Amino acid sequence: MTRSADRVVPRSNTSLPRAEIDHLADLLADELNLPPGTALALEGSHAEGFGNDCSDVDFLVIYPDSTIQPTLRTTLHLATHRVEVRSQSVAQLTTQLLEVVAASADELSEDLLDRCQRFLYAVPVWCGELIDRIRERLPLPQFDAITARWWARQARLSLRYAVVLAALGAREDADGWARNGAMQAMKYWAARRGECYMEPKWLDHQLDRLGAETDLIQQYRALTGGLPADSESGASGSGFLTDVLDLARQAGLSRITTGRDDVRLDVADNLLTWEADDVVHVFRDRLDVFVLQGSAAEGWRSLSRTQLLTEVTSDGVDGQATGVVAEFLRLGFLTVGWAEDTPLRPWQLIGAPVRPVTPPPSKNDIAVTMRGGVVDIARIGLSALPATRFAAAGMSLVWSDLFLEITREDLTGALQRRDWPLARTAAHRMVMFACRSLLSAHGVEPLPQDTEIVRYLGGLACEHRTIAAECIAALQLPVTSEQLTQTLHDLIGRVRAEAGSGQAAGSLSCPDRLHRLNAIVRAWVGLNSALGLDVLFPEALDLLTTGSQPHLPARSR
CATH class of the missing domain: 1.20.120 (Four Helix Bundle (Hemerythrin (Met), subunit A))
Structure with missing residues (x-):
């Protein structure tokens, strides 16, 4: 099924030749029996020019109506390629673009931005005029600015979380979040310059396109080329995070550590603390039962409902105590309040914002005694039994x-x-x-x-x-x-x-x-x-x- 009259010449930086795009489009039209007036666009890594021989070829089918098309992609094998096809109606795409315009940075989801970016930067194959009319709802400069603000917020969340973890002595975790924040800071910097493809794995290709010789890019690559501990700055523990914070400032994020002295640690609202015969238990969401022993029990008893981070990490508090507090944070017993980021919930790629960790439950045959739970972990263990x-x-x-x-x-x-x-x-x-x-x-x-x-x-x-x-x-x-x-x-x-x-x-x-x-x-x-x-x-x-x-x-x- 050939639609030569509707064809649009692809932009020159696609990683597939035009002839190959046309051939796959014809095969796709025959396979799906697309009705007249349906628009087609190449999106994803091949449209961006990053794709390789193993990359999916992603097409977007646009129906000229207000039908509700499924979100799930269809996978086809056409010629020598694995082809992923998603379909949307004009009404669906218009709604998504308007949602992006109306939402604030903390309301936007990665998924919505990704869908809109793929459409706005897609290469039209058929019915380019229809595609252009939909795109008028959200001009590229406006979308680039929105995307940049979203990445700025993600970088701020990650780096602030890294600062908190470092203060609590969890240096390895802090370095991991610092690395995540460095990537997000560079995605912010790139988005301000029109490089808005969401998938982080292509960041290096985006930076190459912006000019690999830029001092900031070279600094980022020097920082993240190996594990933090492999570099001289990372070996000292706090040096890597300090360097990443400096990188973020140079990228244009100047308020990362503003308000650091007022950071709070709050006991989460979804907890119930219970003691039987001096054994401390923490019930989370009225579902999970944690048994706290030794320094963990002492640390939990010592915490008030709300305390400043500086109080927990003062010179008079030993490292073991702050390490326990870091574990409380991972388990969701505590939340972080940092100015506008309250609670502080950073985000990592291909995932939701950080959520409480749930460790493997105890494997003891005896699960409960008259003194409470029995676990096989010395400090904080999870009972195999649900709370009720x-x-x-x-x-x-x-x-x-x-x-x-x-x-x-x-x-x-x-x-x-x-x-x-x-x-x-x-x-x-x-x-x-x-x-x-x-x-x-x-x-x-x-x-x-x-x-x-x-x-x-x-x-x-x-x-x-x-x-x-x-x-x-x-x-x-x-x-x-x-x-x-x-x-x-x-x-x-x-x-x-x-x-x-x-x-x-x-x-x-x-x-x-x-x-x-x-x-x-x-x-x-x-x-x-x-x-x-x-x-x-x-x-x-x-x-x-x-x-x-x-x-x-x-x-x-």
Whole structure:
């Protein structure tokens, strides 16, 4: 299908010969059966003159109507080329251009700018007049200025983030963001000179086109030619960032470090901090559960809701403490407030703005104890359980241990009085509560019914499944057997040791132990309440207001 009457002579800097463009356009028209009046343009790296033999050949099909064309590209293999085709209607392209005109730099997305740039700088193949009429909505000089402002903002965000990380002692991460900011600063500089192709991988080709001998370009290439640590300036730790900030100033970005002394670190709004028996937990988005130990727990307790960066990095604060704060920042526990960039969320190529990191979860068999989460990382670990299951399993563990203790006393009293029916019931219940404790510690929630709980315990994939056999053996002992008490004592001792429970042991006869148990119960009830979960025994909610047993004087609680 030949459209010679509609053809537009491609500009001379395309990386495909005109004959090849025409041939591919004819093949494309036949393949897609395009209706008359449809415009076609070559876009992307070949239109820019950067493409090579392995590059896709990108075409834009423009329908002369207001239909909604799909965003997804079509991939074809025509002649010897892989051809990517995207389609848009006149109405869609017009809307996108007007969105760019109306939006501020912080409202624009990389994707929208990329789509508009590819269209505005595309090489018309058919129906060039239609393409030119659409382009009148956003003249190239105006688009270049908008794109430059967008890159300026991205460079400022990246370099400010690098400054913060460097202040917190995270030099390697700071250098990485400095490198990212250097690229963005040069994209800003290039966009001001009409080089607006968005894809960063072609930046060097854009700089070549602008004049590789320019001092600024040579300085950029000298800085980024190797890893920061390979250069003399980078080896000192802070030198690379200093050089990049100087590069950005020379590129025209003069306000990068303005307001540095007023930078804030704010605790994120989506967090819940919780402690059980002095173990610190941070719940993020009511979904992820982090267990903080050692210096991380101390560091988190020491932070206020808002603090200046200079307070955290003062001479009196050791490097380990600032390193912990940097980790809090990566995990999204803290946000950075820097003047107009609040919160400070830099962007990297082929990705969204920086988001909180989620590390691999702990692989421990036991996921929760009465003291909280169990993780296999020394400082900050992520529980394998989501927040609501963590809270519910921990609460079940607490109740199971408490009722295990109550039932143990029932058994002792029954044996003393030779009340064999009561002893039989108590022994059976002790085994059930032991199984509940161990399964809750594994994060099993809701728990299976008691009729199947021993079998369920035997189905665990870890060595704890062997405890099921001990439970069965205990249940088979006659209540008159002298072995019963010792067997149950050994079983309960092992379960409590493995499950991290046992805080209820002796609490019914020792006021100090009961006081400590009440504190643990109160912590778990508070957590479940904060997460909107039901509490099995509503009267336990009184612990949240009284702190302990309500009828005793405060000094006795």
